[in-house]
Amino acid sequence: MTQPNPVLASPTPLWQRELAEAVKDPAELVKLLELGEEWLTPAQRAAEAFPLRAPRSYIARMRRSDPFDPLLRQVLPLAEELVEAPGYGADPVGDLAAGRGGGVLHKYHGRVLLVATGACAIHCRYCFRRHYPYTESIASRAEWQEALAYIRARPDLEEVILSGGDPLSLADRRLLALTEGLNEIPHVQRLRVHSRLPIVLPSRITDEMLSWFAGTRLRPIMVVHANHAQELNGETASALSRLRDAGATLLNQTVLLRGINDSADALAALSERLFDQGVLPYYLHLLDRVQGAAHFDVEEAQARLLLAALSARLPGYLVPKLVREEAGAPNKTLLQ
Ligand SMILES: *Cc1c(COP(=O)(O)O)cnc(C)c1O
Ligand code: SF4
Numbered sequence: 001m002t003q004p005n006p007v008l009a010s011p012t013p014l015w016q017r018e019l020a021e022a023v024k025d026p027a028e029l030v031k032l033l034e035l036g037e038e039w040l041t042p043a044q045r046a047a048e049a050f051p052l053r054a055p056r057s058y059i060a061r062m063r064r065s066d067p068f069d070p071l072l073r074q075v076l077p078l079a080e081e082l083v084e085a086p087g088y089g090a091d092p093v094g095d096l097a098a099g100r101g102g103g104v105l106h107k108y109h110g111r112v113l114l115v116a117t118g119a120c121a122i123h124c125r126y127c128f129r130r131h132y133p134y135t136e137s138i139a140s141r142a143e144w145q146e147a148l149a150y151i152r153a154r155p156d157l158e159e160v161i162l163s164g165g166d167p168l169s170l171a172d173r174r175l176l177a178l179t180e181g182l183n184e185i186p187h188v189q190r191l192r193v194h195s196r197l198p199i200v201l202p203s204r205i206t207d208e209m210l211s212w213f214a215g216t217r218l219r220p221i222m223v224v225h226a227n228h229a230q231e232l233n234g235e236t237a238s239a240l241s242r243l244r245d246a247g248a249t250l251l252n253q254t255v256l257l258r259g260i261n262d263s264a265d266a267l268a269a270l271s272e273r274l275f276d277q278g279v280l281p282y283y284l285h286l287l288d289r290v291q292g293a294a295h296f297d298v299e300e301a302q303a304r305l306l307l308a309a310l311s312a313r314l315p316g317y318l319v320p321k322l323v324r325e326e327a328g329a330p331n332k333t334l335l336q
Contacts, residue, residue: 015203019121022055034065046077050130053123058200070228070260074124085294092289094327104147108331111159116167121201126296128288148181159190168197172208183216191218196225202239214246221249227261229269237277244278251282257296264309271318281320307336
């Protein structure tokens with residue numbers, strides 16, 4: 001009988017196992033968090049439209065028996081999602097119109113965003129891509145060649161942004177294949193990754209990932225996505241410090257969410273905790289008006305008041321820019 005060779009058979013990395021073992025069944029989430037039975041049926045119904053998905057290490061940061069926990073609220077499917085809200089659509093930021101094929105989104109000067117994959121480690125209920133047709137991503141070889149040709153032909157493109165879904169849900173060898181081609185295009189100077197994985201699945205930041213990210217001639221920038229100070233713990237601190245030690249500039253974007261972080265206290269605590277972990281706040285986004293997320297919306301006037309309150313109590317570098325994304329605009333619209 002042949003035994004698997006223990007040296008050649010590379011074990012599945014921990015992060016990939018954690019990704020595969022994410023909680024997807026509403027009944028399990030309700031049980032793990034000791035929620036009342038009344039949360040189950042709505043969760044099951046809303047999960048039919050957009051499935052539940054939450055890594056266990058993220059769930060471990062939630063309080064038990066608290067249906068209003070700010071982390072739980074980001075992933076728990078609710079009956080409110082099934083309510084049709086006027087003014088909310090499937091493509092609120094005009095991505096379908098801006099798409100150039102091959103997963104390329106070119107909306108702004110000098111930088112181009114690539115939808116590297118539709119896959120994600122977590123399903124945030126407010127996600128503006130919840131209705132996005134993910135077949136248009138660059139993960140396949142042919143699509144990637146098309147994206148590279150697009151970038152090569154435009155010398156004003158200095159920055160390439162890998163987004164998704166979550167680009168870090170791809171395996172390292174796939175990421176390597178993507179950046180090999182970019183490395184050879186002389187006008188590309190910066191590689192930016194938009195990822196929530198350093199926050200929701202910190203085990204993703206492995207030595208292999210770091211040598212990929214910091215191993216090209218491109219300047220590495222990581223824009224993470226945290227919405228609440230309670231998301232940041234010892235595991236995120238060590239993942240983020242490894243990224244910083246590898247030379248990455250670390251920024252954070254937050255979505256302003258009703259019932260989760262819509263208070264000056266919550267936003268100030270988030271900025272301070274981010275700074276403790278080596279990350280500067282970058283954008284505070286008003287919600288994209290995607291169907292099923294209307295219950296998270298914070299009015300623009302209220303958002304401006306929150307920002308004024310933040311500015312009055314924090315140093316300027318801890319105050320994120322309040323923005324809204326508008327279809328067809330040449331940049332994110334600044335609201336302060
Ligand atoms: C948000 C976004 C960017 C990045 O914008 P910055 O203001 O540089 O952070 C680039 N392309 C697209 C399509 C975007 O939506
Ligand atoms: S991490 Fe980003 S892309 Fe993934 S579900 Fe959340 S908001 Fe959407």
